[in-house]
Amino acid sequence: MTDEAHVRSAVAGGLAEGPPRAAIQVVPLRGLPVVGAILVFLIVAIAGNWRWALDLFHVAGGGLWTAIDLFVGLVVGPILGRLSIPARAEFSARFMPKMVLIMPTLVVMTLAAGFQLAIDLGNLEPSSPNHGWLVASFAIVGVMSVIALGVLEPANIAVLFEMRKPLPDGEVIAKLMKRFVYTAGILGLMQVGTLVIMTRVATQ
């Protein structure tokens, strides 16, 4: 009965007719040393208060974070929505594991380096003209964190586990991918607000 339910669902979703699927690794192990090296470098940069490295982590990390969110939400998402379910599944199987490593790393890089920069530059002092802007950016990042950690990340992982099943449910994958892409787009748009605040803070 269990198998029948699976087969029905997968055939309805179109996956049974797709090409042979490669084994899916939820966390790409080859990327872990790179993530580890970035985190160690980040800790050293914060400990040493290296301005150039903190700037690098914050600006490059924030730029990549925003660009990837906007690209996924506004460019990849609509394209994905028009593909057949097997094609979506094929794309997701290769795309989502990379996002599992890339996005949390970019978030940690950007936020940790940014907090340290704000303290070093005195922007968090109540007397600073940038204080209010930074608190506003904290609020935006707070909302983004709830969406990203409570909705986007679980959808990402759940898609990967669904893909690993012998007969994945195409409808479940489509539903979770839609959730992933929409939330990525919303986060990208909110990131634009953060970019406006950050450029104002940097030039004030």
Added chain:
Amino acid sequence: MIARVDTPSPGGSPRWLPPVTQLQVGALALVIVGGVYMASYFPQRPPLALPIALLAASVTMSAIGAVMLARVRDFAWDTFLLVGRWALLAYVIQAGMIEYAFVHNHARGAPLVVVTLMLVMFAITIPTVIAFTVARYEVVQPVQSHT
């Protein structure tokens, strides 16, 4: 307070599960609001009444979610524990980075304790949501009743 979710059952029909995601995400939101409030005062010492109230509410919401989840029968607990374990490791590392940033900038005493407890909630709620989201789409065989 029951949420309808389309969790597959062996019969292929939707199952009913408690609103674990909503409760845990709500608990996460409360500690994030508290964290933003405290960070906005940093490096000065923030008033602690509001962050402590938010933390207490967060712990309560999360505990209610955990109790409701523990009472669910026919749930993919193996998958939940597998995913939860690795997600917990990842988010303990992230929480550790945030804690490090505060300690490095001389956060001490009661504010550090409150921040640490908020980070504990951060590191618990997110893995719970991730593990629940994955496990609820697993097909499980019902537990046989002997009554």
